Amino acid sequence: LIFLYAVPRNAQKDDKEAAEPLGTLTETQFQSVEDAIKRFRENVYQGIHISGANNIRIPYIRKLKRDLGLVRAEKGYRVVLVYLPELMNTESENAMLKILEEPPEQTVFVLTTERASELLPTTRSRCQIYRFNGVAEGDMMRWLDSQPVSSENKKIIARLSGGNVRLAMELMASDTPLADQTFVEFWRQIAGGQFIELSQTVDAWSRLARENKDALFLKLRMMILWLRDAQILALDPESPDISNIQYRTTLVRFAGFLAAFPYHEAILKIETTIKGISQYVHTPALLTHLFVEIYALIKVYGVKK
Structure with a gap:
């Protein structure tokens, strides 16, 4: 088994042509990799989280190619497991694509991803795709x-x-509140057309995306949950089936402030933004466009006179 995953880059060393990429890491960085792999072995649901490990760069693909070219003493198949292949940069993915196009004999590649859409179409076309269903919400709650x-x-x-x-x-x-007063204030900014404050939010969320794209996706999905809660409460203010239970009163006022608001259309715009960011479209432009569009929906369709 050959395991390929993202590791941090040592800013003090040039690892572009490194023969052994892990050899460029500092002792602290190497320890963080070892600790992450240990946690993963103890509980595969933990995933592999290594500070500063944002992409799988070309040296690791070159090393993989060298390793696959070595003469083996043992018989049988080799398995190359690529964990989160969407973390490959363009150069790395193109190099990996060449290996996938002409794979060594008795070698199987397994690419495990949660965002297959971020891979190049040519990469996806070389793979047989298996999708695994998630845990049902009721089972997750239990x-x-x-x-x-x-x-x-x-x-x-x-x-x-x-x-x-x-x-x-x-x-x-x-275990901190996923929706806090800052998030409530964010919705007030959109509803009130406070564009100076919203531009600051765009800057902050764009910086967050550069550090951790999943953290930005979480904020956008929280927007979707907020709108779904408001839609439920617009129909039944006493409904227990909402996510942001601690903000029921605020959500009831939010839903009451809007009349015939096209919740589905707004949610679709957020989902389109998530898809665009996952495909590396310019994040600040997408966020600005999203906020302006939702503000326009509120002004045109939703505000009670």
Whole structure:
């Protein structure tokens, strides 16, 4: 088994042509890699999280090609497991594509990804795709009942995770409110057309995307949950089936402020933004466009006179 995953880059060394990419890491960085792999072996749902490991760069693909070219003493198949291949940069993915086009004999490649759309179409076309269903929301809720997670976060985690146990565990890690007063203020900014404040939010969220794209996706999915909660409460202000339970009063006012608001259209715009960001379209432009479009929907369709 050959395991390929992202590791941090040592800013003090040039690892572009490194014969052994891990050899360029500092002792602290190397220890962080070892610790992450150990946690992963103990619980595969943890995923592999290494500080500063944002992409799989070309030296690792070159080393893989060299390793696959070595004469083997043992018989049987080799398996190359690429963990989160969407972290390959363009140069790396093109190099990997050449290996996939002409794979060595008795070698199987397994690419495990949660965002297949971020891979090049040519890469996807070389693979046989298997999709695994997530855990049902009811089963996720029952599992969360046995976990040390606050009651106000439980339903949010179950819905945001989309049946993904690894993501649910990440959301549980801090156990802080996923929607706080800052998030409520954000919706006030959109509804009130406070564009100076919204431009600051665009800058902050864009910086967040550069550090951790999943953290930005979480904020955008929280926007979707907020709108779905408002849609439910617009029909039944007493409904228990909402995620942001602690903000019921605020959500009821939010839903009451809007009349005939096209929730589905707004949610679709957020989902389109997530897809665009995942495909590396300019994040600040996408966020600005999204905020302006939702503001326009509120002004045109939703505000009660």
